[in-house]
Amino acid sequence: MQRLFNLQLLHWGYNCKTSTELSRGNRTAMASLPFSILIFGGTGTIGKHITGAILSAKASPGHSISIFTSESTASNPDKQTLLFAWKSQGLRIITGDINNTDDVTRAYEGVDVVVSCLGRNSLLAQTDLIRLAENSASIEWFFPSEYGTDIEYDASSKDEKPHQNKLKVREFIRNDIHRVQCTYLVTGPYIDMYLSLMPGVEAIGGYDVGSKKAVVVNSGNDAVGFTSMPDVGKLVVAALRNPEEAKGKALKVQSFVTTPIEIVREFEKQTGAEWTTSYTPIQELRDLEEQLWEKNNPVATAATLRRIWAEGRTLYEKTDNEKLGLGLGDMETLSEVVGRAIDAASKSE
Ligand SMILES: NC(=O)c1ccc[n+]([C@@H]2O[C@H](COP(=O)([O-])OP(=O)(O)OC[C@H]3O[C@@H](n4cnc5c(N)ncnc54)[C@H](OP(=O)(O)O)[C@@H]3O)[C@@H](O)[C@H]2O)c1
CATH class of the missing domain: 3.90.25.10 (UDP-galactose 4-epimerase, domain 1)
Structure with missing residues (x-):
């Protein structure tokens, strides 16, 4: 032990020094989130934990928390109980198709931050979602779906088959996205x-x-x-509370x-x-x-x-937990x- x-x-x-860091973490833990946030894949395996944590943290007055979900999820009896409970916590539910530009553009209106929790099968659809975010009037920050193994850990990482789609998304962001800041949460x-x-x-x-x-x-x-998995939700919220540490970074957390x-x-x-x-x-x-x-x-x-x-x-010799105000x-x-x-x-x- x-x-x-x-x-x-x-x-x-x-x-x-971490007692200072801890008190910083505790202080920031009280603050509601000063953004309007839209979540993709919010009812998925990890999305449930991320959406739950963001809803518990609450958006500050004048801001909203929404999920963009497929019609099939919205009408799925297994997911309706959860969606109903979240609605009572103030969640807005937007239904549409992630591959439909009009649906996504409408959903982006007034949104500041997008958190994508899309599953492995739909990772590449994120390039269009990020391009639309770049062209939107309000989105300033995007979390692509990562929440897993470090896809750029060392020289060998680029050849690993499961990493390929996430690597393509990072490559697209490096080459084509200049205004919106992205954060990869590597858990x-x-x-x-x-x-x-x-x-x-x-x-x-x-x-x-x-x-x-x-x-x-x-x-x-x-x-x-x-x-x-509950800590993944907590870490996304911690990143949202620490934009100066999180924006534009691949955060290594555990x-x-x-x-x-x-x-x-x-x-x-x-x-x-x-x-x-x-x-x-x-x-x-x-x-x-x-x-x-x-x-x-x-x-x-x-x-x-x-x-x-x-x-x-x-x-890692050191993770980014502390930077996000999270102690032991x-x-x-x-x-x-x-x-x-x-x-x-x-x-x-
Ligand atoms: N670290 C780990 O051990 C670990 C384990 C598992 C996953 N992960 C990572 O976590 C992230 C999310 O994975 P997950 O397993 O949580 O995802 P998931 O449950 O498979 O899917 C999440 C959501 O993505 C949407 N979706 C799935 N397939 C789609 C499709 N073909 N077209 C459109 N939307 C689709 C659905 O949202 P709606 O129905 O609401 O539209 C679904 O609820 C991924 O990046 C994955 O690599 C990490």
């Missing part, structure tokens, strides 16, 4: 998702509470930087750093039982990854990302997230 704590301190570059893997085992490809790693089984890559002792084996130990502690752990050598993961890509299996993306994470490409006590811990995974598993039994 002490090791984990030290890893966290090291990873945030934490020092005695690394979501710990919440990392804690499950994918049926059929268990070898890529994960955890199963029901059978108390874990699969780790190599020895399981290689550190990985994670963000919890909840904590830990190792796959430390996660097993946390599960063992909280379930009061010994878990069975299997070990996948990294070469075996690479071979599996190649086979999945050859077969056009969509799980290939997960296999590649798991390999990148196991290779250490989520680690502001982020979720491994213990909380593991507790949530155990609760969810017991409810689904």
